[in-house]
Each structure stands twice: as structure tokens, then as C-alpha cells.
Amino acid sequence: MMSTSTSGILPTVSSSSAFPTCRLQPCMDNLLQNDLVGNVLWEETDLPATTSSLMDHIIPKSSIRRPVIENITYATGVLIFVDHKWQLDKHQNKQMLKQKQKQAPDDTDSDTEELGTDCEGSSVSGQEGSSASAAPDASDQGWDSQEYDPNQPNRKPTPKQTPEQKWVCLFNTVYTAMRMTYRAMFPHHSPMYPFEPADHKRPHQQWSPEFCNAPIPDVTNIQKPDVVLLDRDVQPKSWAHVLTCIEITESDLGTNHDIPLFKGVITKGYLMMREQPWRRFIMLFSLAANHLRAHYMDHSGLIITRPILITANPMRLVDMLNTMSLGNNKSHGMDPTIHMCNKSCKQTQCEVGDQAIGWIEDKEKQKLLIIAILWRSQGLFSHGTICYHVWDKDGVEYALKDCWVDEAKKDHEEKVLEMVRGIPNVVTLIATWDVEYEGEPDSTLRIHNRHRKFSPEFRCKYHQRMLLTPCGEPLSTFSTKRELISAFRDLVVTHKAMTERKVLHRDLSPNNLIIYKGCGFFIDFDHAQIIVQCNISVRAWGTISSSSKGTSPYMSICLLRYLHSASKLTDKDLVMMGQTASDDLESLFYIFVEFVTTYDGLHGKIIYPKTEQWADLLEDIGSRAVSYKSGLLLVKRDEELMNCTMAYFGQLKYLVQEWHLKFLQAVEESCESGIHHKDIEEGPREMDIS
Template structure:
């Protein structure tokens, strides 16, 4: 993409002084923007909406187009126009096109061209509250995907906002137009808000008009692309078709997914449905339990994951529908979910739509596309719905049970050849209330999972995959390794440990948050080698736990934490030592880990089982003690006479603390690898 800077200022500025802040939010989300070398993309769109003859008839009869001069009746100079009427000539032309071809829609006011250059459109709650923007013109829309925006804490309805806009049109003065890089940034800010505030968006198109030229910006989950300037006087047919496409009453034309629809009352969504393909390729309509998505990613570029909570129309069972755009060179999540079928502790798939569309088709690339374009495939999966993230725990036992079952599920999935690779606190949830052991904690989100190759290894580590706070030491080191080692089970087990560490150091046993420990702050603030070295130092601390941390947790839970760390430390040191080995010795050392993987899983699960049993025993003793305290007082009795040879039962401890297992030291582990 070619960019240039410009000191020119246009009186059509559509942002406040926070424009630079908004750019910082949106530009990293675009990926690689593609500058098209010709206008074939713009010319290819929306031919089904109006024929050449229909457009010719419109041009002949329109009072805003001169057939003899072959140009739109726009001012030849804008220097004398005031801000209040600068946009009027463009609004008149675009409104005429919309009314002529979408007469019913305009009469019903489901499509209307509105001048918003002086109207502050509020950005989503995900952005700072001061962020607003003012597109020159918008296509205001009504329909099953639109609603009036809320302002002032949801108490007042605004007349227009990003929740009821079909498209944005930016207008600039010929000679005072912004450089293309600036046009792209502003168009992306509008696109981002449409993606966020219209959660069934598949793509967004923004039209920028500069005097006698137009440029079309297209945004989807592969990023952005834009056309070169096109003279709309020389090609009025393309101009008309683009207006029709941006204002079409057909939601599919304007980039919305019609499989998700809402019922609107008094301008607001009150209920909705989601239609998908179930088993046997049959169509199934699910009522939405919530109007808004349960989860959604805000970035333009990427998977764009959106999750909906629905109810089965027959059984009424609560289920989760996940839509995401996977890279077409990556194994689809549903393939890994098929491997997970029947495995306790791992999310269960009910049905899937593996290919609902591709970004290359949205851009009219077909099978040939630019080398810097990454195609993405729209995939939808229906899964069993569980409950809350593990971070919402309310007791130490609930926490340990959930982690234990998620680790056990991870083990069984690994034995089938699939490795999760993205173990984080967001990807472990609680099972349904009253779940049996094995399903008390559920590992979700297999988007980044991989399968073993023919050599028995998984792909190399990639520091860009996963959440740095929970990444293993070796994954963190991989940022500077020319040939990273394969990602393996030990990296994921280490991530489970950092989840436990985060919770132990950040919360108490009742789930109440406390100020972050210095280690957590260091891990959150650093990446790569610095974070890796900090975690190595933390693993080497053995049984040490700061008193302020230890006072918040029962001993049984602390024993699990210490035993987990003690087990991991020599294994991680052994893995780190492989970095210094000769290349021919590396596969043998890696296979040692693979051959011992089940043993390591079993020892960790045993650590959790011991801790859970200790907590259950403490709970039972506490309950018995409460019952004893609640026994009504009895009349005083004379003291019982005892034999001097019999020892009172109270002098014997009821139980002994479980013996702690010792772990091989680091040097022994390293020697065993060689």
C-alpha cells in the first residue's frame, strides 16, 4: 500500500481531537490493506440490482444528471458553499438514486439518505466514552437487523447511530482531499463500529467521494482493500450501482448475515432467531436467549468469533452457536471437535456448517488472488452450552475440580493426537450445575488446536498463539528462536499451572479479587525472553509462597499449587536444555517427553485428586462440627469414671496430613534426557 503525508486540511473533518486515539485502535486491526491496481472490482458489483437500460432511463429523466454533458449536476467549484449546504448536492443525487430504484423502501423509510456531517455518532462501549465520529452521509436503515441506538446509559434513544446505518459515505472537496492512507483510516473507523454494533455483519463497504471521483473501501475478516479513484462522471452506471448496493433493502447485499434476524418493537430489538444447518443438512431455527452475542471479537481482521446463546426449538436445551472466520490454510475447529466427541472435560459439538462463505468471494477474487491476501472461511458450530468461566469460582474445591477435569480432558484429547495450544483462563468454563466428575470443568475453543504429524510431533511453537500471561517458557523463548521446538503437551500443562498461579496470587479461596502480586505484574507487562526468565525464576521457588497469599487459601489448595510447581520445574528445565543440544539429538530428547506424557498427566491429576479429597474431608469435618455445636444443651452429668489404663480418644489425632511426594531434581531430569 502506497501512503503519503499531507498538510492539507479540509473543512469536511468528521472527527474530533481524539482521531489519533481512534487510529491507534483501528489500524492494528486491518492487517495488510490491499491497494487494487484497477477498478474492475467496483465495476463488477451489484449488476443484479439494476440493468444498464434501467440506469440509462434513470439518467435521461433525472434532473441531477446532464446527458449532453455526460456529467452529474454538481458545482464546478465548492469554495463559496457553506458547511450547511456543502453536502446538499451529493445528498440530492444519492437520494434520487435511492428513491428511484428503492421506492418502496424509501416510502416506508426503511432506507433514507441522511446528512450526518454535524451529528456525533456514539462509538461502542468497548471504546472510550469520548469517541464519536461524523460520516458525511449515511444510509439510515430499518429492518430485522437494525435498531435505534441507546445513549445516556440506555435511557434515551437517539434517532441515528451505528446500530441503524446500512452504509457510510465520506465526501471531500476536490483539491482538498486527504491522502489515501488517511481515507483508509477514517473509513476503517466507521467499518469497525458497524462490525461491533451490528453483530451479524459479514463485510462493510464505505464510499469516499472527492469532487468528481470515488473510491470504494471494502472491509472483511481478511482485512481491507480499496480501489483506485474512479471518475463517476465518466462511469455513472458504476456510481449508481454502488449507491444501490450500499442502500439495498436486501440485507445480504449490504453485508449482513440474514440467518440471524430480530423482531423489532418501538425501534428496539426484543427477540431474535438464528437459522443454521443441523444434522442431515436440515434447516433448524433456534430462538436467541439473549438479544446480543454472548461473546464477540472486535477486531476487523481475524477470526471475528461471535458466540450466541440459543435454545433448542424441540428440547428447550440451552446451546451455544459459534461463528468464526478461520484461515483456509488452518484445520477447521470442527475437525478437532469431532476428535473430542465423547471426551469428558472437553466441549462437545452438536452440528456444524463448515463452509458458509469465503472472503475471497466477497472480494470477487475467485481462485486467483493477490499473494498478500489471506483467505478466510466462515464456519458455524453448534455446541453444548456450559456455564461461567473458571474465573467466577466461589470455592477452592470448585476451582480444583474444574481444573482437574479440564486437564483430564486435555490428556484424552492429546492421546487422540490433538493438542489445544491455547490454554488460558478464558478457555476453561464450569460444567452444568451438578455435573459428574469429569465434566466439572470444560476446555473450550479449539480454534488453535493442531494434530500430530507423521513424525509424531506437533507444529513448531508460535509465540503469536495464545495469551502471553499463560504461555509456557519455551513458547515465550520461541520469539527469538530461528527454529522453535514443536509445541507439545508440556507447554499446555505449564499453561494450566499459570492459570492456577494467577488465581492463587490474584484471588482468595472465595473468588474475591486482591491487588496483583509483583510476579503477575511482571508477566503481564513483559513478553519474550524477559517473561520466560521471570517464569523460570518463579518455578524455581519450590515451596515458597508469600504469607499474604498463603493466608487466603486452605492448606490443601496450597499443597496442590506447590506440588504442581515442584513437578513441573525439572521437566521445564529439561525442555529448556534441549535448545542447546546438537540438532541430531533433539528428536530423541523430544520423544522422551512424548513417551512419558501419560505418566506426567497422571501425576498432575493425582495431585489434584489428593487436594480435592482433603478439601472434601475438611468440609465434612466442618459440617460435623457445626452440627455438634447446634446440638441442644444437655443437663449436667457427673464426670464419667475412666480406667487409668485407657487413653482418652481425644488424645489421638483423627488424621495425619498426606505425605508429600518428592520430585527428581533438575539435574536428574536433564541427565535422563540424554
């Protein structure tokens, strides 16, 4: 489909094996609601009217004028735009075409002559590579939605078109007409097509209404986008294949920002970013009461552009359709330094071999083969972290971490990894670099800085990559119980060595631990901090949200209590929080508990799934997590954790209780530093584990 720059970024290879598990709709709604606070900028209300719109940057204005649009017709001969109105019914007002032709002067606009009044009909019926979607899609229509013609009783009823199908018919009619002159000019820029041209002469995209009544398949969320732009060669279709969406409503988004369309666009953008985490940004559109808006999302926030009335300015709707369907995939936010294969690759010279699913550029701009997606983060405005299993040209395997880092912490993880270099069971940094876009380090400031005004919580994010070794597997892929216990012991010993080098991880969860050749390894030092000389803890000033580091289901009771008491403060209040090695060790304990109370066998096997897993339960109960964990950990004779241990791990329930009692002892003795590494690192060795 494309050449080796932005080509084929929509993979058919499933990445559903990448963890963590995708959030279900209630959790997703919460996540999005929290992400939106302070991260949304509305151009029409938050910016002066004289400020240029982001729409004009991403969708450049063309030389197309109204007469060109007024001379485009459906295959039926009906004009698509008449008397300042978009004609959505291709079977009405056929006489208007004849009247228009009689009144038309002989010296028509040159662009009009190129397109011709019947260009859409000839293109659909005879032009090579034309889009079949210029005709309405009736795949979701039943007999109850079809019209009966009393003049032709024996003829099958004519299917009724939904509003979404009518808009799609119009969009694809514009696409077919515009593509004719686009192909003649390709690959050169022109005033009619000012966007960067695609890597191919015949684009494979099509506008489709196929999901307006039937949701796009997804186990976590039911969403029915009105209109989607898809690669028509890829089957089956999912959120991994959606290039953009257009949501349509008669309601006015300008007078009411809380209409369902707004939340719907956000949710669809999240699902696209979740399934296509290699995109630099997501661009969606809404047509609310004939007002066109772009909804731009990246890892620093959301911008809703100033509305354009498409009846008064039809050229801008056509500009948008042309840029999205005919332009380079950079317009969709695709990263030209990465390529994810799809079926269209068979039509290009993309040679990644049978084992690879794509390629990604390294520091020297050489291609590393992507073998698998290991992990991807969740959340709309986050670090956008995705980890790949990659091979270099010699077949040496690495883990590659691709992320968007806060400007203030741009070099932080690199510094920490240098401090722990050489410690066994800690990943080793091979190389780190800024990802470049158009010759400059890529950052979210490239777009947001055009307004010179930001959303309240805006934070600039820089696009970085790290090449690391070894490339392990999730800790849950343990092959024996002994291997799992040995891996946890490795982690305790290694954690002690890291603290001796004055590094505290501060964000332990199953996602930040791997297993490699039977050994446990620490990864992901984004939130690690350096312990000041002569101290036993790290302390940091900041707001509540910035000071609290860790994944809540695995945070220590002490930190959860702190967060609960601090929750009465506003997020603008400066607070100080201290964390010790004991907090990290308690997190390791909770991870161990989750494993032995969840898995029924090797490699993370679950035969009898529980209604709620450890992480889900702790997230759901929110502030009550303090009392819940205290009841499990700080009651001397309580054996609930032992009783919850799965039968497969029956031998380990006494180890769980032993670890539990160690924490209780540290609390009873009011030990300031909490539990020590030596208190737990020897225990697993003494057990007979088969």
C-alpha cells in the same frame, strides 16, 4: 422492519457481556497495524487499469443519467448539481433554478418528469414516511457557530452548517427524490434500481452527521465518523447500529495512502465488525478530493476500489447512495441466515419470544432461537468467531459456533472433535455444516476472486457453523472456590485423556474453557494437533506466524523463548516448533494464577481492580514476558505469586506455590517432557477448601 431473511440485523440487546474484554485504543491500533500487513489491495495501483472494479459488483450501475440528477432540487428550490459541481449550499443560486426551467425543453426525460424539479420539497413536506433528515441537523451547533443577520436584528441567528451536514443534506435530498420512484416500482427490479430490493417498501435508514463532532459512544475508542447511515428507529445509537460510513476530506488519498482518513476508515470498520460480528463483510466509503472509493473489508483482507471522480460521474455517487439506503441489507454484508432483533421487529412478524434476541438457521435450515451471545473474537482479519447460546424448537439448549475457517483447515476441528468424542468434560459435536449464500458454500473467495489477483497474505476463509453441547458459562462464573478448584482438576484429568487419544489442544486460555454444572470443559479445538504415534509432542513446519499457536499471555516459557529467538528470522523462513502436554499444563497454571490474583469473589467479582490484569500486562511487555514469567516460575524461594493472591483466595496461595515448585522441579531435572499430569492432578483434592 424486515421480513425473516435479512431482517433486523442491528440488535438493541447489548452483547457487552460477551468476553473477551474489548481492547482499548492503543492495543487496538497495534492490532490493526499488524492485521493490515500484507492484507490490503489497492485497485488503482495493484491491478491493471482494465480490471473491473469491485465497486461495479457491489454497487451495480443504473440507468440514471445526468439530466435526472440535474433536476433534483433542495426544498429551497436550489439544484443539487450545477455545471459539473455538487451544490452543497441549499440557500445559494436560487435564480439558477428559474433559468434552468426557462431553458428546459418541453420533451424532458421521462425519469426527470417522474422526479420533478420540486420532488424533494413535496416529499419532505407531505409524503408519508419521508425522511426528516432532508433538513440539516443542527443538534451539535451552538450560538457561536451561527450567523447574525444585520437586516433582521431581532431574528434568531441562522445556524451555520458544517461540511458534513451539507453533504448529509445533499445525500438525504437524493434519497427523498429517488425513493419516490423506488416506491412506485417496488419490489421489482428496474434499470434505475438494479440492486436487490429491500424487504420493505419504506426503508427506515437515514444519513446522519450527528457523530461528526461528538463520537459514537464506545468505552474503548473515540471515533467521529463524518457521515453514517443508520436505522432511524433505534435508540440509543452505537457502532452496533451503523450500516456504513462515509469519510470526507479535501486531501488526495490517491497520492498519499497514509493520510488520517485511511486509518480512520479502518478503525471504524473494525468497530462495526466487532459490534456486528454476524456480518459477512463491511463496506465503507471515502470522498477524498471529490474521489469516491469503497473500502471493502472481510475476514480475508481489505480492498480499496479504484477512485471515481463524482463531479465527472455524478451517477455513480447516486448509485452508491441508492444501493446503500434503498437496497437489500445484503449490500451491507448482512447474512440472510441470521436475524438479530431490534425495535423495528415490532413492525414485522418476527416471532422469537420474550427470551430470545434473534434466530439463526441450523443445518436443516430450521430456526434456532438465539438466547445470548457467549463470545466473540477480536481482530479485523480473523476467524470472526462468535458463539451463541441457542434453543431448538423443543427447548433443548446448545452452543453454536459461527466462524470463518482457513481453507486448509476446513474440516480440522470436526476431525479432532471426533477423536475426543466420549471423553468426559470435552464438548460434544452435534452437527457441523457450511453456511450457504445464494445456494453455494459461502467463502471470502466469492468477492476476492473477481480480481484474479490477491493481497500478498490472502487466505480464503469458509463460513462454517458447529452445534455443540453442553452450553456452558465462562470459567470465571464459578459459584464457589471448591467448584473452581474442582473445575481445574477436571481439566487436568481430561487433558491427560485427550493426550492419550493423541490430541494436544495447543491454545489454552480462559476463552477456551467453560464451566457447566460445576465441571470444567474444554472447547475450541481450532489449533489442536494430532500427536504422531510413539511421540510425546507435536511438531510442525511453517512460518513463524503459522507455527506459533497459543495466546501469548498464557504460552509456556519454552514456547515464548522459541518465539523470541525466531523473531530474528523473517516471516518467510520455514521453522519447526514442538509442543508437549507440559506446555498446555503450564498454560492452565497461568490461567489459574490469573484467577486467584484477579477476582475478589464468586462469579468473577472484582472489588479492587488492579491497574493491569495478567493478560494485559503480559501483552504490554511483549518479548520481556519470557524473563517476567521465568522470574515468577523458575526462582525457588520466590513467593511473589503467593503474595499476589487475592484475600478471597488466601487458602489457595499454597496451592499456587506447590504448582509453581512442580514446574521448577521439572526444569531442574531437565525433564524433556516437562511436568506430568500426575504431578498436579491429586493436589487440589487434599486441600480443605470452604
